[in-house]
Amino acid sequence: MRLTWVQPEDLLPHELVASADEGREVSAIARRWAAAGGSTVPPVSGASPVPAGPELRALAAELLDECDALPAAGSATEPQALTEIRATWPASSGLPGGPPDPDRLHGGWLGRAVGCLLGKPVEKIPRPGIREILESTGRWPLGGYFTAAGLPADVAARWPWNRRSAVNSLAENIDGMPEDDDLNFALLALWVLETHGRNFTGYDVAQAWLDWLPGGRVFTAERVAYRNLLLGLVPPATALRHNPFREWIGAQIRTDVYGWVSPGRPDLAAELAYRDATVSHVRGGVHGALWVAAMTSAAVVASDVDAVLDAGESVLPPQSRFAATVREARALGAAAAGGDWEPVLDALYARHGQLHWVHVRNNAALVAAALAYGRGDLVRSICAVVSGGWDTDSTGATVGSITGALTGAGALPTEWTAPLRGRLRSSVAGFDGVEFAELADRTRKLAVAGEAS
Template identity: 45%
Template sequence: MTTVGTELADRVLGGWLGRIAGNMLGKPVEQGDHWTRDRIDRYLRQAEALPLTDYLPVPVSAGVGFELRPEWRECVRGGIHGSCRDDDVDYAILGLDLLETYGFGFSTEQVGDLWLLRLPYLQTFTAERAAYRNLANGLKPPLTATYDNPYQEWIGALIRADVYGWTCPGVPRHAASLARRDAVLSHTGNGVYGAMWAAALISAAFTAPTVRSAIDTALMVIPASSRLARTVRRVLSLHETGLSWEETLSTMTEETAGLGWIHTVPNAAVLTAGLLYGAGDFTRTITLTVRGGLDTDSNGATAGSVAGVLCGAREIPPQWKDPLEDTVRSAVFGFDGARISELAERTVRLAEAAAS
């Protein structure tokens, strides 16, 4: 690991700010079967907001089909005063609490214990809600992931992975192993691989010379034959041929058809494309990723985390971080209203402890 001192602190803070900003950007249009890539861009054109360089604009009309999620007023330009509550941020906070409580030797069972203690049941969704119900009924891992859970390869475990990357900077295999231990509480197969890949990607971003290098490194921690790995490699190859971002995503939409808008694999395609065509630029990375559709707030959050680590908090443009007012809303007991800067400082202490 070569990232040390103030540089580490700035990059970790960049990861936190990037995750929260990207989540907020995507939240108003988080409904992938309705808010398609084409519909998102039609909304933005109607509001004269292309190219997109800031949070989503306020709707310019009450046009049918352009209704945003109910929380939109707290997530659009001019309406943001601190972050909205969202599970994509809750799980980063919960992961921080997990490592502070149990250390890096935590068990999958302890992940479940902390969910029951800190996380309200109705703030969980899909695979996490199935696993939570199984925990409450006395089941143990890995049955918590497999019993009556049709969401085992959806994106939930991937959105829980950031803290493992932030606390293992430049050590992607270790980050992936921690993410796997967390993920198997609720996921199997590509759902677990997605968490491992995301943790390794964020870890690699601390030391990788380019975003492409970080993606290549992250691919090394998951089975090469998995559908997730094949999909990420396919996006890499399309990008290499010189296809446009639009052409690449159109191709991937066809090739991942039928998996659903919350499945890990098609979302990893959108995320990979956003990172590659964003080319390390924070604004371009998160806006392309959200414009890619599907699980917009989750993809925006992970893209923002990677881009924030790559550039550091100081280089994140002010229109993204200033409205957050260094404040995060959270359903995790004991953390609502926490300072983002304090969460980042606590994360840095864990990273330094792990490296010592």
Template identity: 50%
Template structure:
């Protein structure tokens, strides 16, 4: 199991987890991180300071479990999201439905249906067949509407879509990392083909970066190595890459986590709480300061604010792959009861273990589609 020594240094286990354990760890980590962040998913009101004030009132700092129920005196804070009763400690009975998990399921179904050579058009077709319109948001809803009106990619991403660089494509990227273990450029290429249905610019780069990060986590000795590798798949001059490097530099300078996030919030001010770039900063900080420890990683990431459930999900996926499922503490996994709620037609109530087994079969596939070793131009 991953342990934290007295100096705060995280030590990886001598016997590294196997591929099956890492894939399951990715699924469990994504779902647990999503559930942790869901009650406070409204970044314009649930700021970092408000999240920590809530936790202090509840006696839940340091955060080592799902969020507690609203404590006495909570009336002065913003309300939690309506789903909070299914997402707080002591009340969880399987996972809540959420788009951050729906898209991982849909991506798995895409690869099972069309293989690694899928087209962007086939991504859109599967949305129309399997995903309810009212369970899509921002850029995905704009692209869905464009698809229904007969538009084809890349117009689906650009027509009447002000959300092109928001976080939606990034949250769809995990399955491409899970199915390309140790092959970050292949993962990034798959994520790009999916992302251009609804996103452009940093929205696409965020998906490529996340997929590569997860793929790299299967073989990287530390989370820092995985982050360094993931940066190689996106343009170095992009705002996403510059922001991630900025977080890395502040961490290297031993700036405290709180000060790093304050600095990045100032430098990304005006982009909004669902934009890819500031969320990538919060996610990178959570991964670096979490230093490979699963609980610390998702706790810091969610406490960082902004799109808390999406960031918690991706941080949990990376940390779960790094540690493997066996090393994830039981308080995160046992309440899930190996069950997922999903809006994807035909998948509601599916077992998490079954999703992981299906993902593993794809990850072990030797025959990949042409051109996946290099990124498309």
């Protein structure tokens, strides 16, 4: 058995890539690793096929320590402290405030589930594979949940479904929203807010993970942070030790609820998201969390997607790589609205195709472009983002959350929402089988309590 996302020999190649992306000099470390027989090519799915021997594993751990000790790059343009990030925020968002419409909160929860469910079967399948699956069954361009009906055997063998997901996320199998980490983390954020209030800390988030999330239900940066917690580290140190996934997508998928309980206040939503994100992420990984929380804050009160995207950009360090990424992608999507989506994807892949499929920047670029392209329409937006590949269930969930809240549950297409049966599965204790309507009601109570405090 190979444990994923934690073995030193698997982490080091990812670390070399992450450090180089951040502008840190690691070429000498890479040469030492290669000379000892280590691979500098990161494993795609979290573990190398063959475990390293004890000497090579010990060297990997030593070199990870050396990477951790390297000076951080880009501190001037990518501040770490919340006080420095907050100093760039506008005095007012210009968005309407007040308690959010319950139907729009319900739409946010449903939209998040719909988008996630659409992307689940093709998670890890690259863009060309997604297109071949759809074309071979006469379903291109994407316009509904994936199905195995009519799929030729050779195409199925070439592009196998995500095995954990296909059993309950293909159209012919859907019976309620199946479990997914993109929903588990939203439930956990709700629990943290209900239990600790808006003044919760990173320690509260970390303890909630240990108490309520099985270790096998967390991945990449979250699994590393989970391991670091068990080693006795506390946030934010949990995000720093041997964590090459610190700028991947994990924190970005955890923060929708912080926006929904802060309607029209992207600044407050981003502050809540920051405390959660820094348990496992830094820099771009944190920026993604702030960005999504700010957008979901706007989505429950705004009238159009541009106001949502503006709110998201307002909380980002303006000179950061992440801010530049989403601004550029938004412009690409807006320019193509009403036209062909494929050239947008070609441009995004040319710009970000070197990044791992779970990295935050390429996926955020895809989200920004799809939102701008879809102009607030849930189906157009989630089909665009999922057809783009990369982390399909996570990007589908985020885009669905935002467009679902803009639309409201009552106006969402029933062919997309009816298969959910109004409920979802979860391994988070107390939430298995919970109804989306109940989640919306509990979220609104938190939003109202926040207005009163």
